[in-house]
Amino acid sequence: MPEFLTLLPPDEARALLLSHLSAPKADSELISTDLSLGRVTAEDILAPHPLPEFPRSTVDGYAVRARDTFGASDSLPAYLNLIGEVPMGDAPAFQIQQSQCALIHTGGMLPDGADAVVMLEQTQIARSNEIEIMRAIAEGENVIRVGEDVVAGTVILPRGRKMRPAEIGGLMALGITSVRVVTKIRVGLISSGDEIVNPSQRPRRGQVRDVNAYTLASLVTKSGGEAVMYGIVPDEKSALKETAARALRECDVAVITAGSSASTRDMTAEVIGSLGKPGVLVHGINTRPGKPTILGACDGKAVIGLPGNPVSALVNGYLFVAPVIEKLLGLPLDKPRPSVLARLTVNVSSQAGREDWIPVKLVNRKSEIGNWDAEPIFGKSNLIFTLAAADGLLRIAPDATGVSAGERVEVFLI
Amino acid sequence: MPEFLTLLPPDEARALLLSHLSAPKADSELISTDLSLGRVTAEDILAPHPLPEFPRSTVDGYAVRARDTFGASDSLPAYLNLIGEVPMGDAPAFQIQQSQCALIHTGGMLPDGADAVVMLEQTQIARSNEIEIMRAIAEGENVIRVGEDVVAGTVILPRGRKMRPAEIGGLMALGITSVRVVTKIRVGLISSGDEIVNPSQRPRRGQVRDVNAYTLASLVTKSGGEAVMYGIVPDEKSALKETAARALRECDVAVITAGSSASTRDMTAEVIGSLGKPGVLVHGINTRPGKPTILGACDGKAVIGLPGNPVSALVNGYLFVAPVIEKLLGLPLDKPRPSVLARLTVNVSSQAGREDWIPVKLVNRKSEIGNWDAEPIFGKSNLIFTLAAADGLLRIAPDATGVSAGERVEVFLI
Incomplete structure (x- = not known):
């Protein structure tokens, strides 16, 4: 031969x-983004606008000018005038001046003039329209800045990217409802x-x-x-x-x-x-x-x-x-393969110079996530049900003459 | 709260x-087996017949009665009469009697009377219709027995099995061209x-x-x-x-x-x-x-x-x-999750008692398969592109207060 x-x-x-x-x-085709799971981008995709497009609060609290909270503490709170509530889904109709604050909910748009949000838990209502701020906060605290997720014009997904749930969500956030895929x-x-x-x-x-x-x-x-x-x-x-x-x-x-x-x-x-x-x-x-x-x-x-x-x-x-x-x-070739770390149950020998791929079954050792035994399934290569019974394949590298029982091995899922 | x-x-x-x-x-439905990838069986599936249905050779060689090779060696070969060639895809029209053999190809059906196959490399043509066998072989050698892959009537796929390429192939081997899935x-x-x-x-x-x-x-x-x-x-x-x-x-x-x-x-x-x-x-x-x-x-x-x-x-x-x-x-809940073993690049702290899930990017350390660095991507949970940039998630267990740079961690692919 x-x-x-x-x-x-x-x-x-x-x-x-x-x-x-x-x-x-x-060859590429333009498909609906919500149907693109598992497909691969055919070109770099750029952000048409920043994300978020306006500064948003990450907490429930009061939108303030950070400098107005300077020195505030439990024993010496800062007192701010409550001038309104930021409506969800709308730009506030007011702006924050010195010593003013506004109620804001998680995800709400920061009013002009405000540069930080004090968490509700760090405040008290002193009297109607007056809020006690019990902590000094820094500019930008509890706020997502314009463009903090994505800056306009940057490559958000490079060519050759496989679409997963997060990629699909990212495009939707930017209004990119169709995508060119290979x-x-x-x-x-x-x-x-x-x-x-x-x-x-x-x-x-x-x-x-x-x-x-x-x-x-x-x-x-x-x-x-x-x-x-x-x-x-x-x-x-x-x-x-x-x-x-x-x-x-x-x-x-x-x-x-x-x-x-x-x-x-x-x-x-x-x-x-x-x-x-x-x-x-x-x-x-x-x-x-x-x-x-x-x-x-x-x-x-x-x-x-x-x-x-x-x-x-x-x-x-x-x-x-x-x-x-x-x-x-166009996928990158050096991406990790899904595998599971397991402990080999028996000695497996191999001929030096040859790479072996052995079907293994993964058995949960202690009914606990992450503790897997890899049990080799030996059988002639004509027997398709040896693979149907296997969870993955164990690779024995060409330079090895085997792997010993008890060794930790990577099992590639099939 | x-x-x-x-x-x-x-x-x-x-x-x-x-x-x-x-x-x-x-609820279940009957679908074509070749379209069942990723679906889950709704019932146990039994083998309607054994696999293989006839004894098959695993090598190119000569079908023999093992006892006729008893004592054979390079210096003292056994001499067998060549009575024919097993046609591929058909039952042989002859049977092997004492001191007879027949040429057989990989996958060919063993003739009646034969119980083993001698590899071509261990034989020589002595003269027309006479073969020298240079090695003694055991009954069953280089043969797949009837039912060696699957015995008739056994459960080949249990209820709750996800269909992968091997499961689909296994059903096809048995002529099961439609399958009931959840x-x-x-x-x-x-x-x-x-x-x-x-x-x-x-x-x-x-x-x-x-x-x-x-x-x-x-x-x-x-x-x-x-x-x-x-x-x-x-x-x-x-x-x-x-x-x-x-x-x-x-x-x-x-x-x-x-x-x-x-x-x-x-x-x-x-x-x-x-x-x-x-x-x-x-x-x-x-x-x-x-x-x-x-x-x-x-x-x-x-x-x-x-x-x-x-x-x-x-x-x-x-x-x-x-x-x-x-x-x-109906999938088993203790199945392994696809993950990649990697080395954490920086210290990551966590609050004791709380389980943290941190997006990480996997970077190939040495341009070699299996050597991955896990680089955490820190960002507020409003930023979808932190997940789009991540290959997986790192879990920090509730009882840990963090993971140190250099530690080996399991990254769950997303």
């Missing part, structure tokens, strides 16, 4: 693949193999249902892509080539899952080689599962050949397909 | 709220406040745009719910009561975000108290941000009153709204 003579480590293989992509994708990355999925049938079909003896197209489609959806299904093609070079070429024309990425036999792998590599330049970049990766993974770049587009074993295909989908989608979306 | 005399810790407050819910929600949890969102206007509107001075309805709607969507928008109601008890009652009739959960002034909070509490029994469970929580949060249960449904400050509302949405949705979906 000459293709395995020089196995690249996964990180190097991924970096090589990503370096060949024309990214980020240029169009979803189209990933064409091809299943190859004479033994593979559609899941709705009853397999004959010797046949199995297609699993990989569906696990990968879900992964693509989760990663911000749109899966385009090209169905099942027989183990035949011309059929595979034709379908792969069409997928590559119509999509941004093509993924072929093929059997794990040597001849199938060779055929996938040949097909990838024929689709564009430079063709196959990596044939075989120093990882388990997933050694037979093939990475290619054809005229600026990624083509990935994954092993047919469901666990290999999905794990290597996480390692290679998801990052390709993220790069094409 | 009598309501703050007995502030509950957030964990206790949440447990109290969850204990009052009729959960999980009984209907989405309907969460009615009401914004209250005389100063609040719709984001598409240009606010007058003193007015601000509604942010909370949109951050919470996104959070609800992310958590497996469906947000139902009830718009903005004025600070007036009858109007708020009418809208909240309608939301509670039409939805599984109602969330009211109101101003943070004492009078507004009291009004929200009164309204929740009038909607059903037992009414307000918790009025004030020992956390920052979010002290004014109100939790209620009205005739088996959760009603949550959140502070109007955008950061408070969203952080407490994560603490209380998301868990309510998860419980109603």
Whole structure:
């Protein structure tokens, strides 16, 4: 098997693949901000005005001129004339002059002349229209300044930002009710193999249902892509080539899952080689599962050949397909991956030089948040239910020969 | 402010709220398995047949009777007659008798009579139709047994399981192309406040745009719910009561975000108290941000009153709204939360007895995966862009008075 003579480590293989992509994708679309969850900004977004646009109180209290409270204390309060109440949702019709104050509620607009708010708890009503201030406060105290959240004209969201609840809220606060996002990355999925049938079909003896197209489609959806299904093609070079070429024309990425036999792998590599330049970049990766993974770049587009074993295909989908989608979306590549810190329950050994990804189940040790046991689920890479039973994957680095029971490990959630 | 005399810790407050819910929600729907990503199973799902249904080879090699390889080695190979090749996707038309073998590819069906597969690399072609086997192998070696992935009749996915790529693939492998899931949890969102206007509107001075309805709607969507928008109601008890009652009739959960002034909070509490029994469970929580949060249960449904400050509302949405949705979906409550282990860059102090949630930005320390600095973003809880700039939240436990620079902390991704 000459293709395995020089196995690249996964990180190097991924970096090589990503370096060949024309990214980020240029196509964008304008969508409603409230429907943009999970989408990625296609351009820098600037603040059209400051936020807040007027100074606001952060407490219930009295709007004052700070200097009028100078020296005030419990034993020697300052006495201020109450001239009114700030209405919620309106600009006050008055302004604060020397020795005056006005009742103000949390979120209310500071009247002109006032520069601070004394909390209700630090005051007393002396008599009608006169307030005792029992504490000296500084200018700006209990106030949000104009532009304290956002200064007009600044970049509030850079290009390549994934929209989460906070980003959506931030745009709404500025009245930005539509947002330009990168169009979803189209990933064409091809299943190859004479033994593979559609899941709705009853397999004959010797046949199995297609699993990989569906696990990968879900992964693509989760990663911000749109899966385009090209169905099942027989183990035949011309059929595979034709379908792969069409997928590559119509999509941004093509993924072929093929059997794990040597001849199938060779055929996938040949097909990838024929689709564009430079063709196959990596044939075989120093990882388990997933050694037979093939990475290619054809005229600026990624083509990935994954092993047919469901666990290999999905794990290597996480390692290679998801990052390709993220790069094409313009997402930063050095963002943290969701993980959980856990304590490994048993020794796990690994071959030095090879990166291992082991499905693990997280078990709450003490019925307390944050105390997790990581129990490895061992099983052949054909067994999809080993992954369905797992909460995440444990990585054993290439330079390690294993991890010992009791060690704290990071488990990447899947 | 009598309501703050007995502030509950957030964990206790949440447990109290969850204990009052009729959960999980009984309504379910049958949907296509390939569209079920993120949905939650409404019933146990059983395997209709074993997986695999026939013994399969995990390697390229020769199907043999293990006992025929007994004693075989490089220097003393066993010689077996090659009687054919197993076709992919079909049952072999022959069976393996004593001293016979057949060529088989990865994933191929083991012929009757064979009980193991010798890897190609451990064989040589002696002459036409005769194969040298250079290693003794055990029964079952390089074979997946019938039912090794799944035994017929076993529960493959329990009720309350969130569908991920692996679960979807597992169902497809068994031909289960539709799945019964819990209907989405309907969460009615009401914004209250005389100063609040719709984001598409240009606010007058003193007015601000509604942010909370949109951050919470996104959070609800992310958590497996469906947000139902009830718009903005004025600070007036009858109007708020009418809208909240309608939301509670039409939805599984109602969330009211109101101003943070004492009078507004009291009004929200009164309204929740009038909607059903037992009414307000918790009025004030020992956390920052979010002290004014109100939790209620009205005739088996959760009603949550959140502070109007955008950061408070969203952080407490994560603490209380998301868990309510998860419980109603039937998800296990002790599942790990996605987090990232990081090193805190500065000292952060906190008041003993109070739980703090601090927005932090994660910065890659050494351009290497897994080395993260957590930089706190300090800001008033009115500033939504402090959350938009954050990657996650750092929890400071009630019994701590702070966390020191350099400590390793878990940052919960938002």
